[in-house]
Amino acid sequence: MKVITLLTDFGDYYPGVMKGVILTLSPEARIVDITHSIEPQNVFQGAFLLYHSYKYFRNAVHVAVVDPGVGTERKAVVVESKNYFFVGPDNGILYPSAIEDRIKAVYSIKEEISEQVGELSTTFHGRDIFAPAAAMVANGDYSYLEEFEDGELKKLELFDYSVSDDKVRCRIVYVDRFGNIVTNLREERGKGFYFNGIEFPLVKTYSDVDKGEPLSLIGSFGTLELSVREGSAAEMLGIKRGGGWIELEVL
C-alpha cells in the first residue's frame, strides 16, 4: 500500500475529484490530506508546510499543488529523492523538501497523461496532470515521464531572513487556527521581540506567561512564533495571513 499525500490551496471539492482520479488509476493507494487550505497562490507557504510535513511520512508520494502558473509554460514535474517522490508544478514549492531529502532524478510530466483522465483543462492540472502522475508513479509506472530539460528545478529559499544585533527581518509564513504567527526565523535572539508596540518575551512554553499575555517561542516548526497564551496573536496584531515581511526589534 502506497501513501499519496496532498497539499494544495484548493479548499473543497477539487481535492475530492483528485482522489477519484488517483483511486481509479491506483486503487490500492492510500490518500492522506496534509492540507487544502494553503492561502490561494501562496507558493512560499506551500513550500514551507510541505517542508515541515513530508518527513513525517515513510515512502510517500507527495503531491503539492499551489500553482498560479497553471496554463502557462511552467513545467509539471516529478522529483525522485532518496526516500520520496514529489509531484507538482516547477515553481519552487517542491524545492526545499526535495533538496533536503537529496534529489536523485527530475522528470517532467507529459501533458498526454491527461488521456488517463479524459480531459485537459487549462485551469485544473491537479485533476488532469498531477493526480494521474502521482497515481502512476505510486504504481511504478513512468510511462508519461520524460527527461526534465530545464536542467534545474526552480529554487526557493525558505529561510531568507536577515538579523542584526537589535533587529530581525523575517517572513510571516503561516497564521494557524489559534492565531499563532509562524515566521521563518530559525534562531533564538535576545530575550524576546518588540513589534507593533507589544513585547513578546521569548519563553520555552505557553505557560511561562499568564493567560492572555503575548509571548514568543521556537515552535513546532523550529522557527519563531509570536503567540498569545490561550489567545490569538493574529487578532492582537491584526494580521490575517502569511506572505508578508516583518521587522522585529530584539529585546
Added chain:
Amino acid sequence: MKVITLLTDFGDYYPGVMKGVILTLSPEARIVDITHSIEPQNVFQGAFLLYHSYKYFRNAVHVAVVDPGVGTERKAVVVESKNYFFVGPDNGILYPSAIEDRIKAVYSIKEEISEQVGELSTTFHGRDIFAPAAAMVANGDYSYLEEFEDGELKKLELFDYSVSDDKVRCRIVYVDRFGNIVTNLREERGKGFYFNGIEFPLVKTYSDVDKGEPLSLIGSFGTLELSVREGSAAEMLGIKRGGGWIELEVL
C-alpha cells in the same frame, strides 16, 4: 474494497459520525470526502458538484446529502445506475448524475434501517438512514430497500440558462476558494461578457490577461467562469455564494 464517497453540506463533525456508522457496517469500505462544504440547503449546488465528480471514480457508492426536507415525507432513495450507486434524499440532488450514467433501478430506503445504528432522529438522516444504506449497498445487502413507489425521481435541470444574441441569463452555481464564479452556462458566447460595470474578456487560460485583471473562460467544469488572474472575482463583484441568477451582456 468498495469506495463510498460523501458529498454533504454538513461541515464538520457530522461527517465523522457518518464514517463511524459506515465502517461499523462495512469495515472494508473506503470512504472518500468529495466535499462537506456545499452551501447549507443548496440542493442545486450539491447536484452540480456531484455531477462534476461522480464520474472520476470507478464503481463507487456516492452518498449525497443536502436535505432541507429531512423529517418530512420526502423519500430516501438508492439509485442503481450503470456504473454506480447513488444514495441520498429524493430532492433532485442525485438526478442529473444518475440520469447521465443511465438509471437501472430506484429503491426507497426503509426507515427501519436506522435499527442498524440504534437511533432515528428527525434531523440527521445522514447518520441514521443514508450512512447505513451506503454501507449495506456496498456490502451487496439490499435488505432495507424496497420498491420506489413514487414512480420517478424528482427532476433537477442543471443547465437551465437562456441565451440571446446579446444577453445570457444563467446561474451562479459555485464560488470556489479562489473567488472564481462558476456558472452553469455550457457554451462560449462572443468575445466575453460585461457584468456590473466590468468587462470579462473570454480567454483560454488565466495567463492571457495580466495579473489582477478580470477574465472569463470555460473552466474545469466545462462551464463559464468569471475570474480574476491571481485575484478574486467574487471579491471584485461582491458575490459570496452560489444560488443566484445573473444576466451577462455578451461582448
Added chain:
Amino acid sequence: MKVITLLTDFGDYYPGVMKGVILTLSPEARIVDITHSIEPQNVFQGAFLLYHSYKYFRNAVHVAVVDPGVGTERKAVVVESKNYFFVGPDNGILYPSAIEDRIKAVYSIKEEISEQVGELSTTFHGRDIFAPAAAMVANGDYSYLEEFEDGELKKLELFDYSVSDDKVRCRIVYVDRFGNIVTNLREERGKGFYFNGIEFPLVKTYSDVDKGEPLSLIGSFGTLELSVREGSAAEMLGIKRGGGWIELEVL
C-alpha cells in the same frame, strides 16, 4: 485493520502531520477525522463531540486533543475502556466518553515516546506524544505507557444544567454549520422556550414550522437545539460560538 479517529482543534496542516506519524508507526491503521474544528481551547466542546461520536465506531482508538495545557504538567494519558482506547490530555476531554464505556485501565504516556518521532516540542504534543501513542496502542504495543499516578482522571460533567418550573439554565455547546445552537439540556420542557425576545416553540421536526421560522427540538445529540427552519438561529441571535451559558424562559 485498526481504526484511529482524530478529534482536535488543530484546523489544517497539523492533523496531516499527525497522520504521517501514525502511518509511519502503524502502516495498516485506518485514520478517520471526526473533526479538527473544535473551537480553539474549548475542552468542553471537544468532550461533548467526542461523547457523541465515539460510540458510532467499533473497536477504535480515539484520539482527542484540545489541549490548552500543552507544555505544562498536565498528564498525557491512554484510557482503556470496555470497547475502546482513548488517547489525549488529562483535562476532562476523555472523561465522559471513557466513563460511559466503563474504564478498565488508565495509563500515562512517557514523554520518551517522542523518540519515535524524533522531536519533542512544547507546543505540538499531537505530533510528538499523542500520535505515536495512538499508533503504538493500535499495534498492541504498550512500551511507552506507565501507571497513571494521579489516581483519577480529571472529571468533566457534560450535562450540568439547571432547571426550574419556568427557567432553564444550560450551556451552548456547539454552533453547527447550519446555525443550529446545540445546548447540553437533555430534556424537553413545556411548550418551547423564550430567549432574546424570540419564541422557539418545541416541535418534533423542522417542517413543523414555516420556512424561516424559529423552533426548538431535541436534536440528533439528544439535547435541546434552537434552530430556524432553512435558516440560521445563530445569525438570528447573534451567537457565533459555543462555550457560554444561556438562560431560557420555558413557555
